Amino acid sequence: MAPFSTQPTSLVDFDQKSLLISAISIAFNPTFWNIVARQEYHNKTLTRLFGGRSQTACYGLAATIFSLGLVRDFLYERALRHQPSHPALEGQLPTLAGYALLAAGNILVISSTWALGITGTFLGDYFGILQEKMVTGFPFNVTDAPMYYGSTMSFLGTSLIYGKPAGLLLTFEVLVVYLVALRFENPFTGAIYAKRDRERAAAAGKKVEGKKEL
Numbered sequence: 001m002a003p004f005s006t007q008p009t010s011l012v013d014f015d016q017k018s019l020l021i022s023a024i025s026i027a028f029n030p031t032f033w034n035i036v037a038r039q040e041y042h043n044k045t046l047t048r049l050f051g052g053r054s055q056t057a058c059y060g061l062a063a064t065i066f067s068l069g070l071v072r073d074f075l076y077e078r079a080l081r082h083q084p085s086h087p088a089l090e091g092q093l094p095t096l097a098g099y100a101l102l103a104a105g106n107i108l109v110i111s112s113t114w115a116l117g118i119t120g121t122f123l124g125d126y127f128g129i130l131q132e133k134m135v136t137g138f139p140f141n142v143t144d145a146p147m148y149y150g151s152t153m154s155f156l157g158t159s160l161i162y163g164k165p166a167g168l169l170l171t172f173e174v175l176v177v178y179l180v181a182l183r184f185e186n187p188f189t190g191a192i193y194a195k196r197d198r199e200r201a202a203a204a205g206k207k208v209e210g211k212k213e214l
Contacts, residue, residue, distance in 0.1 A: 041126040156168070
């Protein structure tokens with residue numbers, strides 16, 4: 001007979017390599033797309049790679065980001081399968097809450113993509129593909145970053161469905177990584193549009209001066 005252990009079961013099994021791999025994947029994705037997008041903005045790296053076709057290059061980056069997201073989600077679920085469950089996260093109520101969060105998160109992500117389009121969602125601004133005006137309807141009237149918060153809600157919902165405390169830990173990492181990404185992305189994107197507005201204002205001023213001379 002195996003000896004009875006009086007030690008409490010660990011909430012998170014940090015010895016599982018799948019946990020570390022999932023954590024690395026979560027941190028890697030936004031780091032990757034921010035570095036690549038800034039390289040594109042400053043050096044037109046992807047546009048040159050795609051023969052000068054900026055929109056095609058943006059679609060290529062979109063496909064890459066989407067694929068990396070699928071890999072990240074697969075690694076996350078695999079990590080959860082190797083982690084201990086906890087009674088507080090098991091049962092009907094946590095499971096229902098998990099499915100509700102998963103549904104709400106997907107609604108935010110999908111509706112955001114629908115509102116912005118592919119290029120608006122996947123960093124088209126860095127390729128010079130700018131929106132004519134700011135999107136203010138749903139889901140942007142709920143949160144200014146529906147893709148990120150929706151994704152975080154989906155991670156949290158999945159952790160509740162599986163009943164794994166490790167999922168809560170990884171969800172916290174997702175939130176932190178996205179908040180850090182926003183600290184870099186929002187000012188940079190704002191500067192891109194501010195530059196566009198200045199250039200338009202300068203061009204409009206030149207047209208007015210030209211008409212006066214006539």
